[in-house]
Amino acid sequence: MRTSGRTRRTAVLAVAGLAACATLITGCGSNSKDDSKGGSSNEKITLRIGDFGSFGYDDKTGAKLFAEYHKLHPNITIKEDNVSDSGQYWNSLKLHLTQNSGLDDIQAIEIGFVANATQPQYANKFVDFTTVKGFDAGNWLDYKEKEATTSDGKIIGVGTDVGPTAICYRKDLFKAAGLPTDRDAVAALWAGDWQKFVDVGKQFKAKSPKGVAFTDSAGGLFNAVLSSQTTQYSDQSGKLIYDSSPGVQTAWNLSAEAVQDGLTAKLQQFDQNNTWSAAFKTNKFATVACPSWMIGQVAADSGTANKGNWDIAQPPQAGNWGGSFLSVPKSGKHVAEAEALAQWLTAPAQQVKVFQKFGNIPSTKAGLDDPAVENTTNDFFPGTPIGKIFATTAHNIQPAPIGPNDGTVKDIITQNGLLDMEQRGTSKASAWSKVQAAVKDQVGS
C-alpha cells in the first residue's frame, strides 16, 4: 500500500530466491482439484491473492473480509500470499508474468508500478475489466481507474485505495516555536501554496527548540509537493518529461530550499536502519507529510508517550500519494471467481470496512461519501476528525498523468538528489546534474 520509494531497494539479495520460493508455493497452491474456468459451480475452490504490505483484508489483523466472503460463498476459500516489500513483490511479479507461471488468481499492483503494468508486454496477461460483468469504471474517483487503463483502453485492475496527503504536525513543538496549534489555524498558515509551508518552516526554525527540524525529510516534502501537481514526471503519452515538468521543478526548488535553510532533519523515509522511525520517538522533527496510510506509521513510531501531541491539518494543496489495484491474470484457473472476488473486495462497503480498521481511504465515490468514513477517528489523534480531513483532501485531488518510469525517477530524485544534498551538502545545481546523469543511465533518456 505504501509508496514504492520505501521499498524498491530493500533486501534485494533475497529477490531471486524469493521469486523462486513464491513460484514453488503458488505453483503448488493453485494446483487445486477444480480445473473448470466456469463461474457457477459449487465445487470447493481456493482463490489465492498475492499482495504486499497491509491491504487490511485478512482475518487476523485486518477487516476479516476473507472470512466474510467465505460465509457468502461457502465453496470458496481465500489464501493470501503476502510480501512485505512492494518493490520486491513487483520484481517477482514481473518475472512470473514473463514466464506466465506461478501467478496467483488475483495480483495486487501498487500505483508506482501500475503504469509499468499497463505496458503491452504485461497488460496482455491480465483480464480486461471493461469486459467483466458488473464492472463500471464510473464507480471510482475520476482519476483512479484511468491510472490502470492501457493506451488502447483496457482496464487491468480495480482500485483499492487512494493516498490523499495531509500534514501531520506536533502541537507541542509548534507551541514551543510560537506557532498556532489549532488544526484550522495551522492549515490557514499555508493554505493554497507550498511555498507558504516552507516559509512557516523558516518561522519555526527561528524559535524552534534545539535539535528539532521543521520537517522529517526533503524526500517526504518533495513527494508531498509533487503529488499535488498536475504535471509530474510523465506526459499524457507516458513519455518522461521530468526535466521540463513545472511540477517537478516546483517540488525540487521547494525541497532544495528547505534543505539549504536547514529545515529538514536529513532523514530518509522508511530507511532500513530505522533511523527515521526512531526519530519520531526522539522528537527530531515537527511535521511529516501524511498520506492516509501514514497515520498508522506515525502512531506506531511515536509511541504512547507522544499520544495527543500529533494532530493533522489540511495540506497547502491536495495530492495523492499511493494507492493500489487488484488485477486478475488471464492464466488463472478460476478467472471468473477471481474477477468476482476482486470486485467484491473493492466495492464501497468493503473499502469502508478496511478504512475503519486500517486507514486506507476508499477510492470509490460511494465509499468515500459513506458517513462512516467521515465519522472515523483514531485513538492516537484524540479529537481529530481523520475521516473528514482525508475525505476532503481525496475529493480535491487533481489527477496527473503517470508513466512507466515514474518510480525510478522518483527514487533517483529523492535519494540520489535530495538525500545527497542533505547528507553531503552537495549544491543544488550539482545535485540536479547528478539526477540527470543517473536518470540517463537508468532509463536511457
Added chain:
Amino acid sequence: MATSVRATSDGSPRSSRTDPSKSRKSGAPGPPGGWRAKAFRLDTKASPYAYIAPFFLCFAAFGLFPLIYTGWLSFHEVQLGTHATWVGFDNYTALWDNSFFWTALRNTFTLGVISTVPQLMMALGLAHLLNYQLRARGFFRVAILAPYATSIAAATLVFIQLFNPDYGMINQFLGHVGAGHVQWNSSKWPAQIAISAIVTWRWTGYNALIYLAAMQAVPADLYEAAALDGASRWRQFVSVTIPSIRPTIFFTIIVSTIGATQLFGEPLMFGGSVGVSGGTDHQYQTLSLYMYDKGWQIGELGQASAVAWVMLLILLLIGAVQLLVLRNNRRKLGS
C-alpha cells in the same frame, strides 16, 4: 574428489592385472572372451569418466552454460519479458562511455585494496602468533575462524549499528578522543573504510588459518638454524616464515582478489535502501552492485551481462598478472 581417486586406484591396476592373465589362460580368445575383454577395456577406460561425470554435468549446466549464455546476452539488447535483438558491441561501448561504470570500477578497486591488504597482513601476523606454543591454542584457532562462520547479513547489520553516525559506538568513541563526527554512511572514504572493516573482520581468520597450516609445514630445523645464527623472532618471521609460505600467500592473494572483485553483499546491506546505487552519490557502488542495478532494478539484461563479462575479463587479467609475478618469483628462487 574421493570418487575419482578411488576409481583410478581401484579400477585400473586390477583390470591391467586380470586382462592379460585371462587372455593367456584361455589360449585362443573365443568370442565370449573377446567380448569380456572388450567390456573390461571399456570399463577401464570409460568408468573413470562416468565417475567424474556428475561434476562436469553440473558444471556444464550451472557454470559453463550461464557463462556462455551471459556472453551471448551481452551482445544483445534484451529486457525482461522481451525478445533479444542483436546490438553487437553496443553494450560494451556504452559501458566505456558511462561514468557510473568507471565510478563502480574505481570503487571496486579502492574497496578491494583497503579491505584485502590489511586483511592479509593481519592474517599473517595472527597466524605467526598462533604458530607459537601457547596454552589453549585449539581454542584460539577456532575462535579466529568464528567471524567467517557468521552470515554477511548478520555481520553487516551489527557493523551498521556500530558505524551509525548518530548513536553508533565508533562515533561515540571517536568523540571521546575528540576526533569529530564522522559521516560513516554518506562520506566517501569513511563509508568505504566501514565496508572494508566488515570484509576484513569476516575474512582475516579464514586467511590466518590457511597461513597457519602452511607455517606448520615449515621445517623446524630452519628456525633452529636461524636461532643458532642469532636471528630474532621478527627476523625469523621475515627471513624464514615468509619465504617458506610464499606460494600460500600468492594463493590467498588470488582468492581475496576474486572475492574483492565480486564484493556485493556488504555494500548492499550497508547502504540499506540506497545500497543498490552504493550510497546517495554512488560513493561505494561496486561492479557487482552496478550489474545488479542494471539487471534487476532496470531490467536491462544485456547491459548487465556486459558488466558481468567485463568483470570476468578483469579477473582473468589480474590472474594472469599474478601468475606472471609468481613464475618470475619462482625463477628467482630457483636461481
